[in-house]
Amino acid sequence: xxxxxxQADLYQCSVVESRTVGAYHLIAFVAGxxxxxxxxxxxxxxxxxxxxxxxxxxxPMGIHDVEADLVKVLIEPVGKGTVVLTDxxxxxxxxxxxxxxxxxxLSGEGPAVIVGGxxxxxxxxxxxxxxxxxxxxxxxxxxxxxxxxxxxxxxxxDVDVDICTEDGTMGxxxxxxxxxxxxxxxxGPAAAGVELFTCGPGAMMRAVVDAAxxxxxxxxxxxxxxxxxxxxxxxxxxxRVDGEYRCACNQGxxxxxxxxxxx
Amino acid sequence: MAVxxxxxxxxxxxxxxxxxASGTFDVLAADRVLAADLFADFPFAAYVPKTVTLxxxxxNPPPRLYETAxxxxxxxxxxxxxxDAFIADDLPRLGRLPVPLIASIAAEETDGYGRCxxxxxxxxxxxxLELNVSCPNVELDGKALGCDxxxxxxxxxxxxxxxGKFLIVKLTPNVTDxxxxxxxxxxxxxxxxxxxNTVHGMVLDPWTLKPALGHVTGGLSGPAIKPVALRAVYLxxxxxxxxxxxxxxxxxxxxxxxxxxxxxxxVAVGTASFRDPLLAAPLVQELGRQMELRGIASxxxxxxxxx
Numbered sequence: 001x002x003x004x005x006x007q008a009d010l011y012q013c014s015v016v017e018s019r020t021v022g023a024y025h026l027i028a029f030v031a032g033x034x035x036x037x038x039x040x041x042x043x044x045x046x047x048x049x050x051x052x053x054x055x056x057x058x059x060p061m062g063i064h065d066v067e068a069d070l071v072k073v074l075i076e077p078v079g080k081g082t083v084v085l086t087d088x089x090x091x092x093x094x095x096x097x098x099x100x101x102x103x104x105x106l107s108g109e110g111p112a113v114i115v116g117g118x119x120x121x122x123x124x125x126x127x128x129x130x131x132x133x134x135x136x137x138x139x140x141x142x143x144x145x146x147x148x149x150x151x152x153x154x155x156x157x158d159v160d161v162d163i164c165t166e167d168g169t170m171g172x173x174x175x176x177x178x179x180x181x182x183x184x185x186x187x188g189p190a191a192a193g194v195e196l197f198t199c200g201p202g203a204m205m206r207a208v209v210d211a212a213x214x215x216x217x218x219x220x221x222x223x224x225x226x227x228x229x230x231x232x233x234x235x236x237x238x239x240r241v242d243g244e245y246r247c248a249c250n251q252g253x254x255x256x257x258x259x260x261x262x263x
Numbered sequence: 264m265a266v267x268x269x270x271x272x273x274x275x276x277x278x279x280x281x282x283x284a285s286g287t288f289d290v291l292a293a294d295r296v297l298a299a300d301l302f303a304d305f306p307f308a309a310y311v312p313k314t315v316t317l318x319x320x321x322x323n324p325p326p327r328l329y330e331t332a333x334x335x336x337x338x339x340x341x342x343x344x345x346x347d348a349f350i351a352d353d354l355p356r357l358g359r360l361p362v363p364l365i366a367s368i369a370a371e372e373t374d375g376y377g378r379c380x381x382x383x384x385x386x387x388x389x390x391x392l393e394l395n396v397s398c399p400n401v402e403l404d405g406k407a408l409g410c411d412x413x414x415x416x417x418x419x420x421x422x423x424x425x426x427g428k429f430l431i432v433k434l435t436p437n438v439t440d441x442x443x444x445x446x447x448x449x450x451x452x453x454x455x456x457x458x459x460n461t462v463h464g465m466v467l468d469p470w471t472l473k474p475a476l477g478h479v480t481g482g483l484s485g486p487a488i489k490p491v492a493l494r495a496v497y498l499x500x501x502x503x504x505x506x507x508x509x510x511x512x513x514x515x516x517x518x519x520x521x522x523x524x525x526x527x528x529x530v531a532v533g534t535a536s537f538r539d540p541l542l543a544a545p546l547v548q549e550l551g552r553q554m555e556l557r558g559i560a561s562x563x564x565x566x567x568x569x570x
Contacts, residue, residue, distance in 0.1 A: 235339050
């Protein structure tokens with residue numbers, strides 16, 4: 001992936017928007033320095049400012065979108081840390097370290113297919129907007145379990161998205177890898193020239209990677225792991241890449257599909 | 264009242280009493296990510312890199328981390344590139360730091376401590392050595408040799424014989440009598456003790472009810488273990504006549520004050536750096552303010568005040 005300059009810093013940021021988006025929670029905070037340089041696929045480490053020791057550590061959140069001096073994240077409240085973050089109110093202060101990680105490699109020029117699942121769609125919105133802004137031919141395929149999650153597809157601005165839900169309550173009924181298979185079949189031999197970008201649950205991304213391999217397309221995969229530091233110190237967030245452990249934080253979180261080993 | 268923050272740790276001159284705990288702050292990695300110029304303006308008074316071993320270790324299978332109540336359970340497994348690569352790749356760069364370098368070494372066999380210490384002895388960049396005796400030991404069926412006073416003494420003596428550098432032994436709290444380990448290390452030649460390493464612990468995933476870490480068990484760090492660490496610092500510093508580096512959950516200036524009053528000459532910040540990798544500079548400033556508020560003019564006036 002592209003290496004980014006050493007530019008991350010810690011900021012105390014005011015929350016200006018905090019609202020439910022179906023099953024998820026959207027938070028926007030003022031972080032002009034981060035917004036100015038953030039690349040699609042990068043992330044921030046965020047926690048509520050203050051001395052409270054529980055939750056102790058910040059949580060890694062993919063940058064969902066940037067708008068002027070605002071940075072937006074989309075959070076699924078699944079554990080102690082994420083639930084506390086979703087309790088944030090307008091005016092609260094966040095401690096934010098970022099931007100972190102290498103992000104997606106945007107140097108390709110061919111058609112792109114973006115495949116997201118669940119809260120993994122979060123960082124793909126900025127990616128889709130950026131690629132569309134560069135005039136790249138893109139398709140967005142987003143899969144969710146059910147309608148209450150799928151409303152997050154509305155956060156993709158200025159790009160068309162194809163949606164599926166496992167229970168059929170919104171969009172097509174099925175899983176997103178089925179949408180991808182149809183999309184690739186429809187492209188015929190041109191599918192080999194497509195570049196795939198994916199973020200979501202492990203099983204979903206694995207299906208995407210398998211589909212990419214079958215048709216000879218390249219894929220970039222954004223992984224989510226537990227992190228403590230976000231800056232390569234703790235060695236806690238490792239994934240297996242090319243036969244060795246690498247930190248998702250500073251050597252990812254985006255990896256080439258071919259180099260990533262699935263457990 | 265002007266507070267003079269300068270401290271001494273044996274022969275090491277420190278600008279202030281706060282250093283980092285091994286494995287929690289990687290200046291080379293951070294320098295590639297953070298905008299701050301860490302080499303020009305290094306926030307800690309000494310730098311302790313991640314532990315290195317004779318041979319590279321790939322570490323434990325993930326997941327390696329799980330946050331607990333005011334704590335962090337980890338099972339990194341001493342992942343490191345090995346001492347040869349450390350000497351070739353890292354030492355020249357770490358030598359540019361404006362603070363003393365304390366190399367942390369571990370070995371799977373007791374003899375390895377002497378070999379590692381000997382390999383670093385000739386390198387002027389290294390001001391001191393810290394022995395991490397919590398590495399899984401082959402002579403103890405994978406248990407940490409730091410749990411055994413005799414093996415701790417042997418490892419310390421091996422390192423002592425191999426180097427004239429200031430020698431620190433980092434004690435594990437996962438023993439019945441940490442004082443016995445402290446005595447064993449000092450009698451074998453340790454100049455200083457780091458107190459404490461992580462506390463053995465375990466977490467189950469509340470949904471699957473299976474161990475949350477790939478390695479099943481791990482080491483607990485963070486504010487949750489501070490009282491455990493404070494007690495150990497207190498007991499050891501009252502009884503032994505070597506400087507103690509206090510560590511285990513120190514996060515705030517008041518935590519640092521407490522560790523020093525309990526008997527620590529210097530305090531290492533560990534897990535708190537994961538909350539904020541840039542916390543050291545404001546922490547030092549706040550420590551000075553808190554000392555001033557209490558009428559404490561220097562770290563020497565603070566060390567062991569609770570005794």
